[in-house]
Amino acid sequence: MTAILPLPPGSTLGILGGGQLGRMLAQAAAKLGFDVAILERETDAPAGRVAAHAIIGAYDDPLALNALAELADVVTFEFENVPAASVEALMALGVEVAPGPLALAVAQDRVDEKSFLNARGVATVAFAAADSPETAVAAAAAVGTPCLMKTRREGYDGKGQTWVEHAADAAKAFESLGARPVILEAAADFVRELSIIAARGRDGAIAVYPLAENHHEKGVLRRSVAPAEVSASAAEQAERIAARILTGLDYVGVIGIELFELKDGSLLVNEIAPRVHNTGHWTQDGCEVDQFEQHIRAVAGWPLGPTAARAQVEMLNLLGDEAAGWATYAAQPETRVHLYGKREAKPGRKMGHVNRILGSL
């Protein structure tokens, strides 16, 4: 089927991915009157349990993709590693997929991503690609050490990356990451990590949320505070960066852009995520329209909603057993509890988050 846009309430919206982002997207879509069809790899996933339809299958399973296309006029996703062939298959079946293939391709390869950013006038750390132990050593020497080696594709939450202290160590590091194509990134001498959640509608309209200040541990987000205390210059830079990226990718939907703030106040882009983003969870309790509804609005061709903050919020991720503290959080009047319905509290697994209202704005 071919989608009528803006997608009217009562239509079915498809989401690839059954995790917490898919769950919160599904809830936002239902609030706007949509039915939701989730394609997820396993039964009993968090998103499928709040959706009208759950299709179980691999993300590149033609039968599963066909079933999704039968139900859904518009399809989006909760994760960036959607196979390009799956997107092509859906589009060939007349489905609108948003964000589109260009955004996915750029976000799936760290070298392509940084090359795209630099070509659009968006600064990043210095970087170099390598695909052998020898080129890895040369690349490390070129960007300077210590530097961070990451696989070009896949990897998230600190997985698939390692520090290289001396250029000569790069060969061993290359092997330790599976001898796959890698990127070597110069260390950023940043004073803090920020992020901006932005959205672009099908009409090209852009809306940005206030910046968040983020704190990671072992590569995993622990805490965000938003709106972050930033200079007017930082806010302007971030908005300009977001606009360049969104326009450059002819983007539709919400994007998460991770930033490094340097001593001199300038911002570098660390990475982009073509989806709703953990550092945007504060918008659920800090803004009138949160990132999940905003994403649904954008992909459904609805007008974007307002992005001003009405409260300053501290978002804390609940990892593994931390979710067992739900009763404590539930008893705090200033704390909003968001739990994902995951069955097993594996160590480090994102089980939920809380948004603490620090003050209204």
Add this chain to the structure above:
Amino acid sequence: MTAILPLPPGSTLGILGGGQLGRMLAQAAAKLGFDVAILERETDAPAGRVAAHAIIGAYDDPLALNALAELADVVTFEFENVPAASVEALMALGVEVAPGPLALAVAQDRVDEKSFLNARGVATVAFAAADSPETAVAAAAAVGTPCLMKTRREGYDGKGQTWVEHAADAAKAFESLGARPVILEAAADFVRELSIIAARGRDGAIAVYPLAENHHEKGVLRRSVAPAEVSASAAEQAERIAARILTGLDYVGVIGIELFELKDGSLLVNEIAPRVHNTGHWTQDGCEVDQFEQHIRAVAGWPLGPTAARAQVEMLNLLGDEAAGWATYAAQPETRVHLYGKREAKPGRKMGHVNRILGSL
């Protein structure tokens, strides 16, 4: 099974009723990490489409109730006309049902309801019961005309009621309502209709939201504005009324209490609804914890959340074809859209609502 309280996230919570109130309750429960099982009479109902489990059956079908009890530790409902036998059956199966049988019994019979209120020192209009044409005429004469004749049981949104202009007309009116037991209510000389949404936890704690001012047309709510502009005395009266009712019913959950404000500033209770209430929809965008999450918290044995308003909100019901105006509302930055996923826009049917933010508080 017997419920462990407070009910931990990951548990399944049951809801009788598949309409919009069940849908919004299901979404609130999922946000707190619960799975939801809906018992609804028809497939493809609004609530079942956002829940982990949908059981299709009559509300007094033993098989359906058994299936629900197999899944759910705690059961609540979206409508007051739950058969008493169904509640007994669930309780006999070890299920915690909240609100409890007393609240349902009182709310299901308009005479019992007003008698309960008066016995608790809560004022209502004068009323009299009748169960024949003759007693109807006598009752109309006793309460004075014009008066409002309603069936004692069932009836909502203005259905099952008629005005009686002269006592002699009461016999015909009695027949027109199906010759069922009725109540005759004196006309209230009210200046406006208010309501208060209140909650009581399993620990006996009470929380009340600010009052709403409501506007009905043909017995159907069209518009609420909350917090309403009221005197301190009106707010105090309403809170006292709510506390008396909640405590008197040993209530657990959210209750909606419709009030008449008289010229002298005193409040009468028009009716009570032992459930989340249309006049509380403003809390979704006006309060940190809305009536739906509050109800789930209460029935699950969690602590109640805060009830202060952060914004003044105008809630407009979208009836029938009015929901076709979704695109207009979606384009208004101050308007939040809530649509129920109903398939058919029958005239007068509640298809959704919008909350307009009038100003932050």
